[in-house]
Amino acid sequence: xxxxxxxxxxxxxxxxxxxxxxxxxxxxxxxxxxxxxxxxxxxxxxxxxxxxxxxxxxxxxxxxxxxxxxxxxxxxxxxxxxxxxxxxxxxxxxxxxxxxxxxxxxxxxxxxxxxxxxxxxxxxxxxxxxxxxxxxxxxxxxxxxxxxxxxxxxxxxxxxxxxxxxxxxxxxxxxxxxxxxxxxxxxxxxxxxxxxxxxxxxxxxxxxxxxxxxxxxxxxxxxxxxxxxxxxxxxxxxxxxxxxxxxxxxxxxxxxxxxxxxxxxxxxxxxxxxxxxxxxxxxxxxxxxxxxxxxxxxxxxxxxxxxxxxxxxxxxxxxxxxxxxxxxxxxxxxxxxxxxxxxxxxxxxxxxxxxxxxxxxxxxxxxxxxxxxxxxxxxxxxxxxxxxxxxxxxxxxxxxxxxxxxxxxxxxxxxxxxxxxxxxxxxxxxxxxxxxxxxxxxxxxxxxxxxxxxxxxxxxxxxxxxxxxxxxxxx
Numbered sequence: 001x002x003x004x005x006x007x008x009x010x011x012x013x014x015x016x017x018x019x020x021x022x023x024x025x026x027x028x029x030x031x032x033x034x035x036x037x038x039x040x041x042x043x044x045x046x047x048x049x050x051x052x053x054x055x056x057x058x059x060x061x062x063x064x065x066x067x068x069x070x071x072x073x074x075x076x077x078x079x080x081x082x083x084x085x086x087x088x089x090x091x092x093x094x095x096x097x098x099x100x101x102x103x104x105x106x107x108x109x110x111x112x113x114x115x116x117x118x119x120x121x122x123x124x125x126x127x128x129x130x131x132x133x134x135x136x137x138x139x140x141x142x143x144x145x146x147x148x149x150x151x152x153x154x155x156x157x158x159x160x161x162x163x164x165x166x167x168x169x170x171x172x173x174x175x176x177x178x179x180x181x182x183x184x185x186x187x188x189x190x191x192x193x194x195x196x197x198x199x200x201x202x203x204x205x206x207x208x209x210x211x212x213x214x215x216x217x218x219x220x221x222x223x224x225x226x227x228x229x230x231x232x233x234x235x236x237x238x239x240x241x242x243x244x245x246x247x248x249x250x251x252x253x254x255x256x257x258x259x260x261x262x263x264x265x266x267x268x269x270x271x272x273x274x275x276x277x278x279x280x281x282x283x284x285x286x287x288x289x290x291x292x293x294x295x296x297x298x299x300x301x302x303x304x305x306x307x308x309x310x311x312x313x314x315x316x317x318x319x320x321x322x323x324x325x326x327x328x329x330x331x332x333x334x335x336x337x338x339x340x341x342x343x344x345x346x347x348x349x350x351x352x353x354x355x356x357x358x359x360x361x362x363x364x365x366x367x368x369x370x371x372x373x374x375x376x377x378x379x380x381x382x383x384x385x386x387x388x389x390x391x392x393x394x395x396x397x398x399x400x401x402x403x404x405x406x407x408x409x410x411x412x413x414x415x416x417x418x419x420x421x422x423x424x425x426x427x428x429x430x431x432x433x434x435x436x437x438x439x440x441x442x443x444x445x446x447x448x449x450x451x452x453x454x455x456x457x458x459x460x461x462x463x464x465x466x467x468x469x470x471x472x473x474x475x
């Protein structure tokens with residue numbers, strides 16, 4: 001035995017309870033809801049923020065807290081694909097073997113390190129503290145080790161390491177750099193056409209936070225009234241559109257709170273305006289919105305119909321969504337009716353309407369700015385699921401319009417399988433209809449495509465990627 005005296009043990013450090021950061025805890029709750037329940041962030045986040053603002057304790061949220069939480073949630077979801085590639089390079093196991101809550105915390109930390117101006121030490125320490133609160137001290141050590149590896153380089157440096165060279169695999173390169181699934185990159189590129197520059201502009205636009213756009217419903221509010229609000233500027237194309245440039249709270253606008261105005265993307269407004277402007281032969285008294293939920297287009301169409309003495313019938317299959325349509329139309333200056341009905345088995349007689357809008361269910365690839373999580377949720381096989389419904393709804397719409405009347409086929413997706421392919425198939429099956437050129441109906445809007453249909457784009461028009469084809473019933 002050694003005669004050397006033993007060194008006295010250092011006293012153990014007292015256990016320090018983790019600091020609870022209400023902003024990052026809220027962000028984690030939102031990310032988990034999106035992951036676990038397939039929820040949409042734009043539906044989950046507002047009630048979480050409202051609850052946090054109503055807290056009267058020391059952790060009360062202010063406007064800066066809400067803005068930071070919103071940026072962290074949406075930024076993490078938008079760049080999820082890129083951050084997954086970076087995290088995969090920093091762990092010793094496949095990502096599918098990392099517990100989803102741990103991966104959510106790592107993604108949030110990666111976004112703070114690579115996608116914000118938060119200082120490195122603050123981003124790491126705040127995320128590790130969050131991990132201690134929601135994951136426990138053991139897994140927080142793993143989070144700390146991974147984040148310290150990520151912090152060794154900036155975003156550009158990581159992209160050089162994890163993205164394949166463009167010359168070797170253009171689509172996979174763009175998928176990693178711009179955080180879109182490869183199949184979505186391919187589909188958008190096919191729809192847009194052109195070279196690398198255009199599709200990169202589109203993918204970058206998908207990753208930008210969209211402005212809040214309001215619509216002044218004719219006969220109930222004016223754009224000038226909305227422009228009196230702070231940080232409000234005119235829309236780019238629609239005479240009824242007003243943009244809130246600093247992310248203002250729409251509910252605080254009196255006209256919105258009273259239902260005289262609403263939140264509606266300008267692309268959605270343009271679809272309604274083009275249908276309303278299309279020439280019809282004969283009377284123009286009965287309009288139909290055959291897929292009206294949640295009611296934005298119906299409210300605008302109802303107001304435009306009222307100005308001409310026409311009546312709008314708004315139909316929606318799901319009763320709860322029909323309720324949203326009724327709420328949006330409440331107070332319309334002219335007569336209207338809302339029904340809960342299946343658009344493929346309508347209760348109305350064929351040939352009953354002069355104008356019909358059918359905004360069909362789709363993959364939603366045109367709204368990735370507002371619903372960034374949809375890009376990770378959708379799969380190519382979803383197209384096959386929507387195809388029969390889209391064709392069935394368009395056929396019923398063509399049967400519902402009278403000879404000389406017009407049908408607008410709209411979808412919030414630029415995917416060719418949901419746009420031109422559907423229209424082309426129906427024209428083969430329904431020779432009593434013809435395409436009419438929709439572009440002259442929006443004379444102030446550039447870059448609408450080769451026609452006669454219309455495709456809007458986030459990077460060209462600042463709107464969702466809405467598609468519209470106008471068809472006239474000829475016989």
